[in-house]
Amino acid sequence: MLRIVVAILVLVSTLIPHPADAQRRKILNIAAKEPDTLDPHSSTLGQSQAIARFMFRGLTRFAIKDGKVTTAEVEPDLAESWTLSPEGTIWTFKLRKGVQFHKGFGELTAEDVKFSFERQIKKAPGTRYGVNLDVIKSIEVVDPHTVQIALKSYDAIFLLRMVGYQQGYIVSKKAMEKMGDGFKWNPVGTGPFYFERHSPREKIVLKAFDKFPTGRPQIDEVHWFDVPEDATKLIGLEKGTFDLLYPEVVTCDFDDQVRKMGAVMDRRGPGSQERFYLDMTHKPFDDIRVRKAFMHAIDRNAIKETLYCRDLARVATSVVPAGYFGHVPMKFPEYNPELAKKLLAEAGYPNGFTIKPYFISKSFFYPKVLTLAQEQLKKVGINLELQVVEHAAYHDNIRKNLNPFVLYGGTRITDADPWLSLFFESTEIPDPATGNKGTNFAHYKGIDDLLAAGRVERDTKKRAAIYHEVQKRLERDLVCLPLQDVPSQWARNPKRVSTPFDPNYGEYSLHYSYNYPELLKILN
Amino acid sequence: MINYALRRLLVAVPMLLGAMSIVFFAMRILPGDPCMAMMGDQATSGALADCSRNLGLNRPLAVQYVDYLWKSVRFDFGSSFRQGYPVSEYIGRMFPHTLVLVLASAVVAALVGIPIGIVSALKRRSPLVDYPLRIFALLGLSMPVFWLGILLLIVFSLRLDLFPLIGGGDLDGALAMLRSGEAFLYPRDFLAAVGDVLWHLALPALALGFTLAATVSRLSRSAMLEVISQDYIRTARSKGQSERAVVYKHALRNMMVPLLTIIGLFVAVALTGTVLTETVFTRPGLGKMLVDAIGARDYPLAQGAITVFTMIIIAVNLVVDLLYAVVDPRITYR
Numbered sequence: 001m002l003r004i005v006v007a008i009l010v011l012v013s014t015l016i017p018h019p020a021d022a023q024r025r026k027i028l029n030i031a032a033k034e035p036d037t038l039d040p041h042s043s044t045l046g047q048s049q050a051i052a053r054f055m056f057r058g059l060t061r062f063a064i065k066d067g068k069v070t071t072a073e074v075e076p077d078l079a080e081s082w083t084l085s086p087e088g089t090i091w092t093f094k095l096r097k098g099v100q101f102h103k104g105f106g107e108l109t110a111e112d113v114k115f116s117f118e119r120q121i122k123k124a125p126g127t128r129y130g131v132n133l134d135v136i137k138s139i140e141v142v143d144p145h146t147v148q149i150a151l152k153s154y155d156a157i158f159l160l161r162m163v164g165y166q167q168g169y170i171v172s173k174k175a176m177e178k179m180g181d182g183f184k185w186n187p188v189g190t191g192p193f194y195f196e197r198h199s200p201r202e203k204i205v206l207k208a209f210d211k212f213p214t215g216r217p218q219i220d221e222v223h224w225f226d227v228p229e230d231a232t233k234l235i236g237l238e239k240g241t242f243d244l245l246y247p248e249v250v251t252c253d254f255d256d257q258v259r260k261m262g263a264v265m266d267r268r269g270p271g272s273q274e275r276f277y278l279d280m281t282h283k284p285f286d287d288i289r290v291r292k293a294f295m296h297a298i299d300r301n302a303i304k305e306t307l308y309c310r311d312l313a314r315v316a317t318s319v320v321p322a323g324y325f326g327h328v329p330m331k332f333p334e335y336n337p338e339l340a341k342k343l344l345a346e347a348g349y350p351n352g353f354t355i356k357p358y359f360i361s362k363s364f365f366y367p368k369v370l371t372l373a374q375e376q377l378k379k380v381g382i383n384l385e386l387q388v389v390e391h392a393a394y395h396d397n398i399r400k401n402l403n404p405f406v407l408y409g410g411t412r413i414t415d416a417d418p419w420l421s422l423f424f425e426s427t428e429i430p431d432p433a434t435g436n437k438g439t440n441f442a443h444y445k446g447i448d449d450l451l452a453a454g455r456v457e458r459d460t461k462k463r464a465a466i467y468h469e470v471q472k473r474l475e476r477d478l479v480c481l482p483l484q485d486v487p488s489q490w491a492r493n494p495k496r497v498s499t500p501f502d503p504n505y506g507e508y509s510l511h512y513s514y515n516y517p518e519l520l521k522i523l524n
Numbered sequence: 525m526i527n528y529a530l531r532r533l534l535v536a537v538p539m540l541l542g543a544m545s546i547v548f549f550a551m552r553i554l555p556g557d558p559c560m561a562m563m564g565d566q567a568t569s570g571a572l573a574d575c576s577r578n579l580g581l582n583r584p585l586a587v588q589y590v591d592y593l594w595k596s597v598r599f600d601f602g603s604s605f606r607q608g609y610p611v612s613e614y615i616g617r618m619f620p621h622t623l624v625l626v627l628a629s630a631v632v633a634a635l636v637g638i639p640i641g642i643v644s645a646l647k648r649r650s651p652l653v654d655y656p657l658r659i660f661a662l663l664g665l666s667m668p669v670f671w672l673g674i675l676l677l678i679v680f681s682l683r684l685d686l687f688p689l690i691g692g693g694d695l696d697g698a699l700a701m702l703r704s705g706e707a708f709l710y711p712r713d714f715l716a717a718v719g720d721v722l723w724h725l726a727l728p729a730l731a732l733g734f735t736l737a738a739t740v741s742r743l744s745r746s747a748m749l750e751v752i753s754q755d756y757i758r759t760a761r762s763k764g765q766s767e768r769a770v771v772y773k774h775a776l777r778n779m780m781v782p783l784l785t786i787i788g789l790f791v792a793v794a795l796t797g798t799v800l801t802e803t804v805f806t807r808p809g810l811g812k813m814l815v816d817a818i819g820a821r822d823y824p825l826a827q828g829a830i831t832v833f834t835m836i837i838i839a840v841n842l843v844v845d846l847l848y849a850v851v852d853p854r855i856t857y858r
Contacts (some may be wrong), residue, residue, distance in 0.1 A: 036562065036606045044566035125578040126608075128563065128571050184608045200609065200617055201808035201816075202691055227690060227806050228816075231674075239682050241689045392556030392821050395567065399560075410565040428569070437560075437569045 025220045026522040028497065031233040032246035034226035035204070038187040038195060040169035041119070042126040049166065050246060050513035051224055054206055055102070056171070056189035058164030059093055059113065062508065062515055067500075069507040069515045071270065071323060071414040074159045078108060078170055078190065088154035088458060089137075093162075095145040100211040101172040102194035108170065110147035114139045115173035117149075126184070129167035132413070154456055156463060157325075157415045165413075165510050192217045192518035201226055217518040230254060237263055237491060243522075245491040246512070249364050252309040258491045265312075266499060268509040270323030271487035273316055274365055274409040276373075277423075277441035277480050282404040289347040291478040294405065295333040296340035297380040303372045304484045307365070311504070312489070316482030319423075319474050323485075323508055326416025326454075326467030330475045332482075340380040352381020359387050359403055361394035369483065370407055399430040399437045406441035409486075411510055416467035417454055424474065425451055442479035488512050498523055529846060536838045541593075543834040544827065548592055551823050552585065558605050558821040579605055592827065601831070602824035604817075611828035615810065619832070620699060621692045622809040625732065625801065626794045628725050632733025633790065637740025638783070644741065645748035646771065657741070664738025669797055673731040673804035680727060690806035693717075693724035728805040732797045739793065740786060747782035751775045780851040788844040792837050 035048035040056045043049065059079035062071050076082075079093040099108040117139055120130040135155045140148045151158065162168050175188035187195050190213075193206035206222040225242065227233050234254070236242040238261045247254060250265070258265055278285045278294060285291050304315050314322075317329040333339075344352060360370045367388060374384045389397065398406045412419045422428055426445040428438030447470045454466040474480060488509060492499070498521045499514065501507045509515045559575035560567055576582050580591075595602060601611035640657050647653035681689045698717035701707040707714035751757065752775055760770045799811035810829055817825035849855045 037608060044563040044571075123574050125574075128566075128575075130574075131568055131570050181608060199696060199808065200607070200614060201812060225690060225806075226808075229803070229806070232677075232690065232804075232806055235677065235682050236689050239685070239689055390554075390556055390819060391564065392558070392561030392819075393554070394556075395560040395564065396555055396557050408565060422568070430569075435569075435573070437567065437572045439568070 026218060027221045027223055028219045028244065028520065028522060029223045029225065029242045030244045030246065031225050031227040031236050031242040033228055033248070034201065035224075037126070037184045038198075038204075039126065039184045040171065040187070040189070041116075041129055041167065042184065044128050046512040047246065049511055051204065051206075052169060053164070053191070053511040053513050053515070054193045054222060054517045055187055055191040055195060056164060056169035057191050058168035058170060059095075059162040060159050060168070061164055062510075064516075067502075067506070069501060069509060071508040071510065072325065074163055077164060078113075079162075082159075089151045091149045091151070091158060092142070093147050093149070095147065096213065097145055099190050099213055101175065101190055102188045102209055103175070105172040105175045105188050108190055109144040110141040111144075112170055112173045113147045114141055115176070116170045117167070119176070120167055132161055132167045132418075135161075154458060156455070156458065156460075157413060157417060160413050160415060163510075193222055196221075212518060214518065218521045222517075233491075234258070234261075237261060237493060240493070240496075243493050243496045247489065247491065249368070250312055250486075250489045251307060251368070252312065254491075255310070255312055262495070263491050263493050264503050266490050266492050266501075266503045266507075266514075267311070267487040267505050268489070268507045268514075269485075269487050269505050270321045270411070270414060270508060271313075271485055271489075272409045272411045273321045273482055273485050274369060274407070275316065275319065275480055275482040277406045277408060278478070279401065279404050279406070279441060279443050280477070280479050281443040282401065284347065284349060284353060285404055287347045288478055289343045290349065292333055293340040293343035293347070293380065294377070294382065295478060295481050296336045296343065297377050297382065298373060298481060298483075299335040299376055300332075300481075300483050301335070302376070303369060306372055307368055308484060308486060313484040313486040316485050318471055319480045319482050320416045320419060320467065320471060321482075321485050324414045324416055324419060326420075326464055326470075328468045328471050330471050332475070333478070337376075337380050344381060349381070352383065354383040354385065355404060356383075356385040357387035358384040359389050359394055359397045360407070361391045362388045363391040365409060365486070366391075366394065366407055373407075398441060400432045401430060401443075408439070408441060411488075411512075414508070414510065416470070417451065420447065420467070420470055421451055423480075424470075444474075444477065444479045446473050446477055490514075496523055497521065525846065525849065529842065532842050532845065536842070539838060540831070540834055544593070544596060544831055545589075547827050547830040548589055548823075551818070551821070551826055554818075554821070556821050557581075558823060561819075561821040562606060596827075596831070601828035604825045605822045606817075606820050606825070611824045614813070614825065615828055615832055617696070618808055618810045618813050620695055621807060622795075622798050622802070622811060624695065624721065624725060625728055625798055625807065625809060626791070628729035629733035629736055629794055629797070629801075630787075630790065632729050633736035633740045633794075636734065637737035638744050640737070640741040641744025642748050642771070642776075642779075645745045645752065646767075648749065658745075661738045661741045661745075664735050665742070667735060668800070669731050669735045670800045670804045672734060673728070673801060676727045676731055677805070687727050688724055691724050692807045692809070693721035695721050724807070728801050728807055731804070732794065732801045736790065736794060736797065740790065743786045743789075744779070744783060747779045747786070748775065750782070751778045754778070777851070781848055781855075784844050784847055784851065788841050791840040795833055795836065 033047045035051050036045055037043045037048055040052035057077050060074040061077035062069050063073040063075040078096055078099060080096045082091055082093045084091055117133055120127045121133050121136060123130045135151050137150045137152045142148050172188040176183050179186050185198050192209055192212045194209045196205040196207045198204045204224040208217045208220050210216050230247050233245040234257050237245055255265060278291045280286055300315050304313055318327055320327045360366055422439050424440055424444050424447055426448050428440035429443050430436055430438050450466050450470050454463055457463045457466060500519050507515055559572050563571060603610050604614055644654050644657040680686050694717040698721055701714045757770060757774055760774050798809055799815055802809040802812035814829040817829060
């Protein structure tokens with residue numbers, strides 16, 4: 001028996017793959033969750049958007065200024081130049097010549113650009129971002145390298161919409177027509193890496209694209225492993241199995257472990273803002289004194305320091321996050337539980353009140369933030385009887401208005417208009433009766449006029465002033481308490497992989513990933 | 525026996541139908557909308573409506589149910605909501621990973637559990653043999669597979685660097701070589717792929733096998749205790765047969781019927797165990813796929829996976845029932 005066991009072990013040990021081959025090729029190993037699709041227009045999940053940036057590009061890209069990537073400005077990418085008609089509704093883009101699609105699908109033309117946007121505007125099954133292109137009236141191919149886009153009205157953020165991100169990615173028309181639904185797992189773009197294969201629930205392999213316009217990336221292959229557990233990701237980073245980690249949530253403990261093993265956190269702004277919306281149509285938050293009391297009861301610094309110690313996040317300064325156009329610092333009621341109690345008594349709640357049940361997602365930051373807030377609210381007499389539910393159920397429940405105040409987080413195009421429109425415009429008030437599943441959880445109707453004015457204003461300073469006024473009204477009406485701005489963070493083994501940008505906010509990005517994965521380098 | 529098997533298969537049809545109906549309605553009773561699960565905090569009202577229409581979720585429940593059953597009869601389980609792959613193709617790719625894990629852990633459980641159970645029964649109440657072995661079994665029963673799995677990973681993968689941290693190895697490659705016949709043309713490459721699979725399989729099979737071995741050892745101990753108290757064992761001993769002959773010739777053969785029952789149970793327990801094992805070891809497989817599918821409200825994938833699980837359990841129980849007659853000629857089927 002023992003002999004058989006020894007013989008099996010010897011046989012297995014001779015068959016174990018030798019690492020020399022892997023070392024010859026420069027392979028970047030990433031631990032993240034598995035994307036749900038590789039069609040860049042079809043997923044809102046962070047991991048899907050992150051991997052899309054490796055394979056796809058847009059007409060514009062976030063600019064590199066003074067060695068930093070900024071989301072405030074754009075620069076040419078697949079388009080080499082553009083012009084805007086005097087009335088501000090017709091954009092003409094000149095495409096860069098000679099840009100090739102992966103896998104022999106030919107040169108990028110204006111037809112591909114038209115197709116990429118029209119499939120979303122026409123809401124092809126599975127596409128998610130057509131709403132961001134609703135401003136487009138028509139798209140015309142002028143010649144193979146010129147495309148003209150007519151808008152329904154002037155759009156101040158149109159060039160931001162054209163960034164290689166979500167709706168802005170350009171796909172190959174030929175490939176999409178040839179593959180149909182198969183495009184989801186056989187994507188063809190113009191990015192620095194092309195799709196090689198997918199082993200479901202295991203990994204996705206991308207390879208360096210020789211014909212990438214700015215040259216072949218130094219990394220030969222990207223192996224994107226499906227690793228849902230952060231604990232496993234950390235073990236893999238320490239062991240050397242992974243070079244980059246895309247964590248589900250970065251806590252102090254996670255950061256401590258990363259530091260301990262000599263790895264670094266790459267922080268990209270503006271990231272996601274975590275915040276409370278107070279439903280002003282829902283008792284008792286229909287009374288502004290109760291909303292104020294709630295805000296006085298929340299110690300934002302304590303929540304931030306407990307969850308995101310050191311520089312893992314910044315206490316939010318406005319409902320429009322820093323890094324977004326139109327941001328201006330706001331004032332919020334400071335932490336003062338005594339004052340909170342007094343306000344509650346004035347509002348008719350001398351003994352506080354109980355919210356039962358209060359639904360909270362079991363995923364991401366939600367349970368962590370909420371349990372801290374629960375303790376703080378309890379001190380002023382606001383008791384929450386928590387019911388932890390799955391993430392999907394949580395999203396369902398908050399759109400049925402089952403929580404009188406809502407914890408929410410997210411990232412959007414870095415401009416006040418789309419951000420404020422989604423979270424504070426009256427058309428976005430969720431209503432189970434009409435089926436509206438919008439995200440104006442405060443049920444706020446106080447800034448519709450300003451949002452409409454901001455959309456047609458072409459003067460940048462005046463636009464900014466409009467959004468400053470919006471923030472003043474929100475400050476007055478106390479319907480939203482932003483907690484912290486949490487950057488998008490990946491852990492990196494600096495002995496294995498380098499990035500040209502400063503790990504600490506050297507990049508601003510919306511991709512949940514590196515803006516320029518082609519600039520990552522394997523060091524040994 | 526053929527008539528019996530056919531009757532059992534006919535009985536399996538309503539069982540399967542029941543399981544499929546339960547999972548269909550259970551998935552829909554669960555709070556949480558599939559589109560919301562897919563889009564999360566970036567969901568907009570318009571995108572949710574489009575998504576619901578595209579997935580056919582805006583149709584009446586009865587229509588969805590009839591459509592599901594009708595397609596299932598033709599082995600069309602639809603496509604995964606989340607990833608778009610046809611469910612049958614997806615399950616076909618995941619099933620081999622789960623199968624090898626269950627088989628490997630069965631080998632570990634049998635090699636460890638059955639001898640322990642037998643020795644423990646034969647040396648009943650021996651402070652030096654029975655008690656330590658029973659403590660060992662208790663340890664296995666009380667040690668959750670996810671905890672043991674993490675322990676094995678830290679020791680053998682992280683510290684000693686003997687085994688990989690994640691993955692299922694090149695099973696797809698090995699199977700493709702078998703299908704195309706390349707396994708015989710390039711035996712070295714094929715063996716390398718098999719070696720890679722075994723290398724990735726070692727720790728998960730140990731973790732799951734060890735926890736299952738505890739159950740197996742306790743059940744085989746009781747089975748053996750029952751057998752060795754029978755008259756024919758006493759007769760064999762009184763005839764002067766050696767203890768070895770008594771155990772191997774008389775006791776072990778008669779222990780096979782309860783042991784087969786254990787194996788039937790084992791498959792159900794092992795399939796449940798794969799859910800945690802595949803998650804801890806980040807292996808592809810049906811268990812992990814099922815958990816993810818339920819979490820993501822991926823109705824077709826969850827329904828397909830549970831249907832397959834049910835079919836496996838029905839098939840194993842049928843085979844076990846049929847094997848009773850093989851190991852015990854006194855059993856006949858009518």
